Amino acid sequence: MRTKPLVGVTADRTMTGAHASHVTGEKYITAAVDGAGALALVVPALGTHQATADLLDAVDGLLFTGSYSNVEPHHYGGARSEPGTLHDPHRDATTLPLMRAAIEAGVPVLAICRGFQEMNVVYGGTLHQHVHAVKGFDDHRENKANSLDEQYGPAHQIALVDGGLLQRIAHGAREARVNSLHGQGIDRMGAGLVAEAHAPDGLIEAVSVANARTFALGVQWHPEWKHAQNALSTALFRAFGEACRARMLARIPGGAARPGAEAPRTAHA
Numbered sequence: 001m002r003t004k005p006l007v008g009v010t011a012d013r014t015m016t017g018a019h020a021s022h023v024t025g026e027k028y029i030t031a032a033v034d035g036a037g038a039l040a041l042v043v044p045a046l047g048t049h050q051a052t053a054d055l056l057d058a059v060d061g062l063l064f065t066g067s068y069s070n071v072e073p074h075h076y077g078g079a080r081s082e083p084g085t086l087h088d089p090h091r092d093a094t095t096l097p098l099m100r101a102a103i104e105a106g107v108p109v110l111a112i113c114r115g116f117q118e119m120n121v122v123y124g125g126t127l128h129q130h131v132h133a134v135k136g137f138d139d140h141r142e143n144k145a146n147s148l149d150e151q152y153g154p155a156h157q158i159a160l161v162d163g164g165l166l167q168r169i170a171h172g173a174r175e176a177r178v179n180s181l182h183g184q185g186i187d188r189m190g191a192g193l194v195a196e197a198h199a200p201d202g203l204i205e206a207v208s209v210a211n212a213r214t215f216a217l218g219v220q221w222h223p224e225w226k227h228a229q230n231a232l233s234t235a236l237f238r239a240f241g242e243a244c245r246a247r248m249l250a251r252i253p254g255g256a257a258r259p260g261a262e263a264p265r266t267a268h269a
Contacts, residue, residue: 001252005060005244007038010098010115012067013045013090022046028065028112031224035237036061038244047093052101060251061108061215061244064095064115066222070184071096071117076126085129096122103209103216108243110236111218113182119207119218123190131185131203138201140220142181152225155180158197158205165208165217166196169232169239176232178205178221185220215243 009029011022022044032040043055043062069088073081075096081087095115100122102109111119117127132139142151154177160167162174170176176197186204189195196206196217209216217240223233 002039002248005036005038005241005248006041006058007032007036007061007063007244008041008043008055008059009063010043010065010091010095011045012065012069012088014088024065025224027222027224028063031227031233031237032063035224035227035234036063036241036244037238038241043094043098045088045090045094047090052098055098056102056105056107059107060248061110061240062098062102063240064099064109064111064118064218066113066115066181067091069114070129071114071121071127073127073129076121076124078126078129081129103212106213106247108215108240108247109209109212109217110215110240112224113220113222116207116218116220117184117186119209120186120190120193123193123209125190125193126187128185128187130183132183136201137185137203138199140180140185140199140203141183142179151181152179152222154178156199158199158221160197160206161195164194164196166206166219166236169217169235171235173232178219178223178232179225180220181222182220214247215240 009024009032011024014021014023024042029040032038069086072087072092095118099118128134131137157175158178159175192210193207194210195204196208199205206219223236227233227237
């Protein structure tokens with residue numbers, strides 16, 4: 001019998017030479033394994049070639065990763081992307097229906113960067129395609145000429161919403177410093193989502209799903225980067241892992257009665 005929950009980590013579809021490949025960053029995998037205490041399984045971007053119900057039956061949680069690609073704007077009624085914008089329609093066809101089905105089924109979900117934007121789109125929200133070009137907002141992009149440590153270093157403060165799920169995970173903290181490596185961001189927040197944190201310019205940096213049955217949280221920054229060296233990141237992956245473990249135990253006859261089997265509640269449960 002497994003002693004660790006199985007977490008699906010979403011992949012992008014990309015070309016390796018002439019061959020289509022499904023890839024995800026090692027930083028997400030190691031954060032799931034070491035930070036959430038889980039076994040990791042890469043979920044390929046195969047769309048309808050794998051039934052959503054079968055995927056949800058196989059996993060105890062889902063980690064929706066960041067990506068260099070953007071959600072295609074037709075999914076949220078946005079304007080056509082600028083030429084050269086990187087899209088991944090195979091990922092869209094996989095993650096958008098998978099995320100909603102997972103949350104409705106009570107599968108714990110942690111969504112990061114692109115995954116955070118996917119969460120907003122799934123719930124009917126819209127995205128700024130170029131946050132830095134919108135009056136009143138700062139430039140949230142990284143300088144790609146810098147080293148990775150500089151790119152992923154703390155960039156700005158976030159204010160955590162009082163009484164929210166994220167604040168509870170952060171042991172009552174009112175603010176934190178996070179990295180910032182994104183060009184897109186939430187414009188109109190999706191129905192049924194609740195803001196959990198804001199950047200100094202007012203941009204939404206984290207959301208939860210109001211009526212989720214278990215852990216369902218999205219963050220715009222990258223907590224997976226050196227997660228063990230950051231208190232908020234450590235707490236975030238630990239809470240996600242606990243929710244995944246609770247689902248695993250609940251699916252084992254008699255497992256839900258074991259100590260530690262109750263999933264962390266959402267901010268609105």
